[in-house]
Amino acid sequence: xTKTIILIPSRMGAxxxxxxxxxxxxxxxxxxxxxxxxxxxxxxxxxxxxxxxEILDEVVKNNGKGILxxxxxxxxxxxxxxxxxxxxxxxxDYIVNLQGDExxxxxxxxINLNKVAIQNNSDIATLACKxxxxxxxxxxxxxxxCDENIEMNNFxxxxxFLRSVKNENSANIYHHxxxxxxxxxxxxxFVRLNRSTNEKRLKxxxxxxxxxxxRIDVVFAKSQPIGVDxxxxxxxxxxxxxxxx
Numbered sequence: 251x252t253k254t255i256i257l258i259p260s261r262m263g264a265x266x267x268x269x270x271x272x273x274x275x276x277x278x279x280x281x282x283x284x285x286x287x288x289x290x291x292x293x294x295x296x297x298x299x300x301x302x303x304e305i306l307d308e309v310v311k312n313n314g315k316g317i318l319x320x321x322x323x324x325x326x327x328x329x330x331x332x333x334x335x336x337x338x339x340x341x342x343d344y345i346v347n348l349q350g351d352e353x354x355x356x357x358x359x360x361i362n363l364n365k366v367a368i369q370n371n372s373d374i375a376t377l378a379c380k381x382x383x384x385x386x387x388x389x390x391x392x393x394x395x396c397d398e399n400i401e402m403n404n405f406x407x408x409x410x411f412l413r414s415v416k417n418e419n420s421a422n423i424y425h426h427x428x429x430x431x432x433x434x435x436x437x438x439x440f441v442r443l444n445r446s447t448n449e450k451r452l453k454x455x456x457x458x459x460x461x462x463x464x465r466i467d468v469v470f471a472k473s474q475p476i477g478v479d480x481x482x483x484x485x486x487x488x489x490x491x492x493x494x495x
Contacts (some may be wrong), residue, residue: 300319392426
């Protein structure tokens with residue numbers, strides 16, 4: 251049976267919203283809400299990977315599990331790879347990189363991502379949803395161009411990742427959601443590759459995979475989660491989550 255684990259990279263030093271993982275919603279830190287969402291998918295063990303002891307302490311205080319990594323990783327993927335090596339788990343086939351700032355991601359989309367990746371023997375797979383017209387020019391919303399219509403076919407391979415598009419009517423462009431699932435050996439291979447010029451220019455590490463001929467499958471997500479990048483995002487999500495409770 252295929253075995254999956256979920257790792258959540260987290261750090262205190264976000265430039266646009268410092269101390270983001272510890273911001274409280276319903277008296278619980280953001281990172282713990284994400285941890286619980288990972289658990290609710292019930293696809294494998296969940297760990298937070300962080301270089302900050304404050305984050306680890308909060309996760310543990312809220313009955314979660316975490317791994318303390320070195321602080322100076324360039325990317326979240328580098329961080330989860332170090333955490334995975336520290337865990338020294340046997341017979342893990344896939345590793346999910348769940349972003350620590352998307353507490354409203356739908357657990358069914360996480361479950362479906364894992365299912366489709368396993369069924370199609372994906373090296374890397376990720377999620378995308380419909381791209382709303384208001385986000386066409388939003389550079390904070392990453393877009394993915396797929397070979398085929400993923401709404402009809404459930405998944406397709408990625409052709410390109412972009413921050414802006416010139417024509418919203420271009421075929422098969424979607425709103426990328428920052429969750430990935432990697433085959434274990436592919437994750438190890440990925441972090442050893444040099445960062446590409448386009449990756450550094452656009453700050454999109456997934457371009458490193460495409461530019462080294464590693465296929466990324468894109469699975470259609472029925473919901474569009476809200477990421478917490480700014481204080482306005484935080485206040486919006488806080489209002490939504492506290493209203494629901």
